[in-house]
Amino acid sequence: MMDERRIVRILLTTLALGFLGLFLVVPLVLVFAQAFSAGLGAYVAAIAQPDALSAIRLSLIVALITVPLNTIFGLAAGWSIGKFDFRGKGLLVTLIELPVAVSPVVSGLVFVLLFGAQGLAGGWLAARGIEVIFAVPGIVLATTFVTFPYVARELIAFMQSQGNEAEEAALVLGAGGVQTFLRVTLPNIKWSLLYGVIQANARTLGEFGAVSVVSGHIRGETNTIPLHVEILYNEYSFAAAFSVASLLVVVALLTLAAKRAVGWRAARRRAAAERAAIHRETGWADRPSARTSSLPGGRPAAKVTTVEV
Amino acid sequence: MYEVQEAHLPIRLHRRRRHILPGFGLGLGYTLTYLSLVVLIPLAALFLKAAGLGWGEVWTTVTTPRVLAAFRLSFTAAFLASALNAFFGLLVAWVLVRYRFPLRSLVDALVDLPFALPTAVAGIALTAAYSREGWIGRWLTPLGIEVAFAPLGVVVALTFVGLPFVVRTVQPILEGMDQEMEEAAASLGASRWVAWRRVVLPHLVPAVLTGFALAFARGLGEYGSVVFISGNMPMRTEIAPLLIVTKLEQFDYAGATAIAVVMLAASFLLLFAINGIQWCSRRRYGMA
């Protein structure tokens, strides 16, 4: 292996870490420093405040609705796109990715235009007394839009890489469609699924722009955790704002840790699969235990990986 | 011709059956219905509304000085932030893949923070750090550098939200890259730097470009982190997404729609550009 000189290595590492420190570590530490700046009592009080609690409750309700919805969609999309070939597949995948590229504000706006007082369906809804915009349904809709691709993209990529042989084997052995899905496919994709769900969950709890447009910022009613942070901040209750924000930081850190753990499991499975593939290629059949490769923790669906055999 | 391909490709192509595996109709039907309900119909509503306004009015709205200034800031800041991320992202990916140092896997995990951290939280934290009395701002103020409540603040916020993209697109390519290529270059007499620039870098360019485009798209639409740090001064630090919110608060739906249509068109273009880059690099290097 060829390498740079030691001084170059140290220099580059310092530069990279300096950049990450400035942009990632400082804000992260700062949130906790500010949160506890007024003492532990003030911290607990800020979180136990009724408006804060209702924001937490609303955020959890929204997550409980949108995450399962997007998970079911992700499974359907993963199955039909990952396991079958058909015309227009590429376009469909691009359309599924679309919400990631759309500004959250625009995502919120489209629902205002559809269901708002002046919106296309606004009159119809108003006549029936159904509130969507500036109410919980609007928040759920906007959040569903924003977090739409997260489970699906993981599952599509993973199921595509898995191929259909295991399912075919199950069918030949006499299993029905549902049995095949539950007993063969689902256990196979579980880590990928979990990884997608964790990501979708983090985005759901933290979504700000889209929700801000549709929520109407009614305290105690349509405020989610990030919106509550904004209100506190704009009222110059900095310590309280950072206290509530620290909850979201903890969620984010847990998400990173969970992703890491899940990604590691998925990577191990993937490495095993690739090892098997290499056995096939080279006919190194009788080497049951090869070393596991080190994979990037970030994406278990990494397209290129090295495997040492 | 799958059997023929099988023999030549390192990883076997999987056969796809349309009829044998069940549930294709159900799965695709559900996918298309849900996609239409949640994404396509709402987005169509935006175009419908814009068409109802007439393209003339859309043009008039987006060419007012305040909107133009907002677009200019959004595009410039997103570009600068993505360029910064392209450079540092490449550096971070290189250091993470090729060097070993303490806490490396922790640093690796931390790179994803901007994906997981709510933008509003990032916004208030960055503002606090870069304001005049802040942990970083206090060192910059004496140098005459204003970050918070200045256009530079927008760049800082967008750099934060776009940080993981380049790292995460480059990293897998770098991990999959055979170091023999570099060794071959060295054996042919290339210096380390020349080998890097002529052999390594060309392989990473598609990934860097993809990451750049992803970060740019994200930065263009970013709202949460920017509104806190920028100060939102019309003509100076007001970004396009904020202007949409402002117009909505004034019940100027037409104005908001006009700006949103332009933003959405930009998103579409970027998405196509990203797909184009990936398609080209797959053809060329067999990977995305």
Added chain:
Amino acid sequence: MNVEAANVSKRFGVYTALDDVSLEVPAGSLLALLGPSGSGKTTLLRVIAGLEVPDSGRIVIGGEDVTRRPPRQRNVGLVFQHYALFGHMSVFENVAFGLRVRGLPQREVQERVEELLAYVQLEGLGCRFPAELSGGQRQRVALARALAIRPKVLLLDEPFGALDAKVRVELRQSLRRLHEEMHLTSIFVTHDQEEAFEVADEVVVMNRGRIEQVGAPHHLFQCPANAFVADFLGDVNVLHGCVSCGRASFGGLEIPYPEYPGETPLPATAYLRNHEMELRRTGNGEMHVAVRIAHAKNTGPAVKLMLIAQPCRSTLHLELRPEEWERLGLAIGDTAYIVPRRLSVFVTEGPATQTTLGKE
């Protein structure tokens, strides 16, 4: 149970995988589908298993038309090329899968799985996971899993393809033994003719979605039906020449070819096998081809020669025992003569002729 494919065609887009293929596999036989990549042999196997729906034609298993029946109702055992073991299940559960989805009681499942694991010599490995097994062991698990459901027919897709050379040879013998013990109608796909010839009772040679020839191994070898079969069965030397007026000539070598009395010369090829020709210092009249010795390499048990046929410049390969080579006393660059004992002549668009030339 016998298996019959009648006029089966299958296309994938513009690519024809099976082109009007008809085949009868008698009950209890062991048949090999042999052909190069893309010849349609795997597709035929998958059509029989029910994993591909043919565009036209019928599949009959044990007298029943199963063409429209889904794979789960066909009761065939299929061993996938890469085994397709369920990675999240133990070896025991893999073998038990087909029994469990049939709702068999636990006691029966337990008995049957243990019996099969013993049969494939994997007793005690039931708790292992596929990733912890060697390639050969995985293959045996796949086999046990396929046999667990007491299939009417056993299908194996490249059963030895993914294994290394040594394990391969062992498994060939065990497949043969398995077949002799179970008398289960078995069809396996391979691209290796040695494998097909050693294991199968009957070999089906496939090419471009068609069946080129069906026959017992020795029959295929001695009487290839066409140039493709002769070529594919390997180790042949090719001479290019032409036929006219009832004679075929391959530069110096003239043999009767009564099938074509016409006067217009037609291009023809002659196939000579290594063991069906002799190298001599001197010729014997018209029954020889003059060659120049281009290369000779003593590899220990044999001397490998590369010869250039003088008139048509075709390259011939020949192996001799070292004693023979010494006795001839030839050196590189010398001219010598090839005397064929037997050769096959193929004329483009004409019938094949096997000519056994009398010794001298």
